[in-house]
Structure formats: structure tokens, C-alpha cells
Ligand SMILES: Nc1ncnc2c1ncn2[C@@H]1O[C@H](COP(=O)(O)OP(=O)(O)OP(=O)(O)O)[C@@H](O)[C@H]1O
């Protein structure tokens with residue numbers, strides 16, 4: 024396999040890890056995702072991963088039920104840490120070295136994230152799995168993915184999710200929505216297209232970090248996507 028990318032940041036949707044369920048982790052689905060990541064790592068691409076937490080807890084939902092928002096977001100970030108441990112372990116079971124990092128300090132669970140340590144691990148051939156989002160409430164793991172991609176000097180953010188790209192409206196709600204092959208940061212922000220939050224797109228725009236949105240269950244797999252196959256939307260500066 025030949026990839027145009029040396030180092031990628033993959034955002035793995037927490038919600039997608041639940042497979043056909045609405046909560047938790049579906050083991051066969053976790054293994055499938057881990058297998059695709061291991062294949063890419065074996066081909067020599069350095070892989071950093073940020074995991075979401077929608078399969079466990081979203082702060083907004085907790086706050087709506089009366090929990091204060093900061094506490095609810097801490098609960099959400101802990102949920103992403105559970106996913107990070109599960110995914111890192113699943114990658115290791117595929118025979119590829121993987122190391123989890125946490126944005127919050129929890130020394131008996133994982134090393135605390137620093138860009139320096141994560142970069143060293145990438146250069147040593149580890150797939151690094153970054154849990155805990157940005158470590159701050161009121162943010163999302165999409166923003167964390169963009170931030171970490173910039174910090175780690177990745178070539179691209181790949182947002183692996185349940186839908187196969189950016190649409191004119193939420194395709195889960197509007198069957199007439201149409202998919203873009205590519206779209207600029209300015210258009211995705213001004214049209215308020217919610218596949219990622221505005222903060223994530225704005226941060227990506229400021230550092231000209233390209234984002235590719237694709238479905239984690241695309242038949243082409245992650246390798247295929249990096250080779251230009253599969254369905255996706257490219258978000259970036261006009262090219
Ligand atoms: N214009 C749009 N184009 C594509 N998807 C959209 C759009 N607007 C909203 N969405 C929704 O955004 C979802 C992806 O973002 P979301 O943050 O909900 O999930 P995720 O990042 O995959 O999961 P998690 O937060 O658990 O990591 C899609 O499943 C889709 O339903």
C-alpha cells in the first residue's frame with residue numbers, strides 16, 4: 024500500500040463503537056476497527072487516534088438532566104478514556120504496538136498526554152490512542168482531534184463516523200440531503216453543517232489542517248481510503 028500520508032490523526036466515533044446497539048462497545052465491531060488501524064500501521068503510516076464517547080455519555084445530555092455541566096463533561100471525558108483503553112488493547116491484540124494516553128492525570132491508568140511523549144511513541148512505531156478529549160469541559164473530541172493533529176504535526180484528520188461524508192443536511196434526519204465530495208472550511212462553517220462542531224472546523228482552518236470525513240464501516244477500509252478509494256468528503260482550503 025502506498026499512502027500520501029506519513030502521520031495521520033484518526034478520530035474514531037464513540038457512537039460507532041456501539042455497533043448496532045445504542046450504548047457500550049460491541050466487541051466484533053471494535054476488533055474490525057482495530058484490524059483496519061493495525062493494517063495501516065503495518066504499512067508504515069504513523070497513527071494517532073482520538074476516541075469519542077457518544078456510546079457512553081455526552082455532557083450535554085447529563086446537563087439537560089440537571090447535573091452541572093462541568094461535572095457532566097468530566098463524566099463524558101472519562102467515558103472517552105474507557106473507549107481509549109478498549110481500542111488500544113484491541114490494537115495490541117492485532118499484533119501492533121499501541122499506547123493509551125490520557126488528557127487528565129490518572130497515572131495508574133495511562134500516561135498523561137504531552138505532545139513530546141506522544142510524538143516519541145509514534146516515532147517508535149506505537150499507535151497512540153488519546154483519551155479524555157482536550158481535558159477541558161465545553162469542548163468535544165472533534166475539537167480534540169483537530170488540536171492533537173496540529174500539536175503532533177499530522178498530515179490530515181480522518182473523521183471516522185457513522186455517515187460517509189459531509190451532507191447538505193443531517194442525512195440521518197433528511198433523506199434528500201446530498202453529499203459533498205469536497206467543501207471549504209468557510210462553506211462548512213457558514214452553512215452550519217454539523218458533522219463536526221464549528222470550533223473544530225475553525226481550528227482546522229486556522230492551521231490549514233485538512234479533514235476527511237468517512238464511514239468507519241466503508242468497505243474500502245482505512246487503507247482503501249488512504250489510497251483514494253471509498254466514499255468520503257474532503258474539507259480544506261479550495262484546491
Ligand atoms: N451536514 C451533515 N453531514 C453529515 N452528517 C451530519 C450533518 N449534520 C449532522 N450530522 C450528523 O453528525 C453525526 C456525526 O457527528 P457526532 O458528533 O454525532 O458523532 P461522532 O463524532 O461520530 O460520535 P462521537 O461523538 O460518539 O465520537 C452523523 O452521524 C450525522 O448524523
Ligand SMILES: O=c1ccn([C@@H]2O[C@H](COP(=O)(O)O)[C@@H](O)[C@H]2O)c(=O)[nH]1
Pocket residue numbers: 037074075076077080081082083095096097098099100102103155156157158159160161162163164165167
Ligand atoms: O475536550 C472534551 C471532549 C469531550 N468532552 C466531554 O465528553 C463527551 C464525549 O465526547 P464526544 O466528543 O461527544 O464524543 C462530550 O459530550 C463532553 O461531555 C469534554 O468535556 N471535553
